[in-house]
Amino acid sequence: MVKVLISDELSPAAVKIFQERGIDVTEKIGLKPKELAAIIGDFDGLAVRSASKVTADVLAAAAKLKVVGRAGIGVDNIDVKAATARGICVMNTPFGNNITTAEHSVAMMMALARHIPEANSSTHQGKWEKSRFVGVELYAKTLGLVGCGNIGSIVADRAQGLKMKVIAYDPFLSPERALDLGVEKVDLDALLARADFISLHTPLTDQTRNLIDAAALAKCRDGVRIINCARGGLVVEADLKAALDSGKVAGAALDVFPVEPATENILFGHPNVVCTPHLGASSTEAQLNVAIQVAEQMSDFLLHGAVTNALNMASVTVEEAPKLRPYMRLADQLGAFAGQATETGIRKVTVEYEGHVASLNTRPLTALILQGLLKPLLADSVNMVNAPLVAKERNIDLTEAKHEREGDYHTLIRLTVETERWSRSIAGTLFADQRPRVVDIKGIKIDAELGPHMLYVTNDDKPGFIGRLGTLLGDNGINIATFALGRAAQGGDAIALVEIDGPLPPEILRAVQALPQVQQAKALVF
């Protein structure tokens, strides 16, 4: 039975979805990485929010794990690189909580503008400090968005409703999209110089870490207010504190902190700082959305091979998965054939898709081909998730080509592998029964179905070879299931693909290799 562990607080809707699909669910909340590592080996899937730390050590202990699902957006609590290297798919739910987080950012901006938290606390204490809490209007003020993706663009829309002027710094925001959103695209220095309020909406990356430091704050308008509902590491807190103390920054609203849970922080207790405990995504609606999405995505992946919102793998929709399945078998076989037939370093891989298959989503097929190709070298450490990365790390140049027009076959995948010594190709098709057939090896036509154990022979096309090979196998008790032949030209190079009923003992393989006319013989396993 497929088993999933939920290690952070998730709406019960997630458990219900897993169970309805026949998946066994265990909930264990609040585990430290060591505790998670101790139990993860038993699970096929892990569902988390932001509290669980899915470290390289946790992943190293996850022998069966196929997928980590993040109910939310940021995956900085998951070592995606380590997951990719181990072939574990990492998926998130990028749209489930964006409205809620955008609304929280706007709420924080209003709280700052009108001192609401402090005024609330003072009023509860029976003070009536009207003159202490004089605020500022948002109307006609400039809001600077750093990052204008899903959340930033919703904040822009809400701020425009409040009649604010919105400017945005986002190197990946196209001028057309900026126009659509009604925001002015600016560079970072212009944003810092012009904004009355700055709201951060980027992921935490090497480029965005410490983006708001002393130098950036010095470029801001006096009395700027800063809102961070993205990630703690975007702001250098010590520099922010100094700017708050000097009055350069009039106020800061922070939902996120470099260390979470944040039980102590240099900004806690500052009169001009509003804090919430990473509540950006915490609404009933958002938590229901992300829990449902993550449970559906993980179930579809574990049960049907569908891939949605993966950060380290090509997407495959539930509709695509059944169409791709027979091609996946073919891709796997072509890659495995070429991988087992290749003995020297691979330099270049070309995959051509022709006819029907060219109209499909071929990225997963290419990943499977690479997996099959690299498996003889790397065994179980390579799979569909990490194969493209592993190939890249090994400087294997990959080219994909698609030709929707049909050639000799209704549908065809051709794989060409170039090594330091030679270039070889193998092509396969699907017949009407949807079973894969190899139809071309090294330019020689053949019609072969690959079984679990195959003998692949390259020989000179001379009389007597087939009889000798049959006799050798028969005399050694090896039953032939199918026998496919092809040749380049009469008397030229020929190939034989023989399906046998079990593994070929090494001494028999040596005897085949010693037959006259045999150029090369290999035992292949599929």
Ligand SMILES: NC(=O)c1ccc[n+]([C@@H]2O[C@H](COP(=O)([O-])OP(=O)(O)OC[C@H]3O[C@@H](n4cnc5c(N)ncnc54)[C@H](O)[C@@H]3O)[C@@H](O)[C@H]2O)c1
């Ligand atoms: N507080 C919360 O509970 C909460 C909830 C959801 C998301 N988040 C955080 O908010 C972030 C943004 O979420 P989103 O859904 O809008 O993501 P998104 O990917 O849709 O948008 C991020 C934007 O940042 C831009 N960007 C990337 N690098 C940049 C850089 N160096 N400078 C400027 N812009 C840059 C990207 O081009 C993109 O448009 C997430 O990464 C997550 O960390 C926090």
Ligand SMILES: O=C(O)CC[C@@H](O)C(=O)O
């Ligand atoms: O799960 C949460 O509460 C926070 C989620 C948020 O940080 C996100 O990146 O989606």
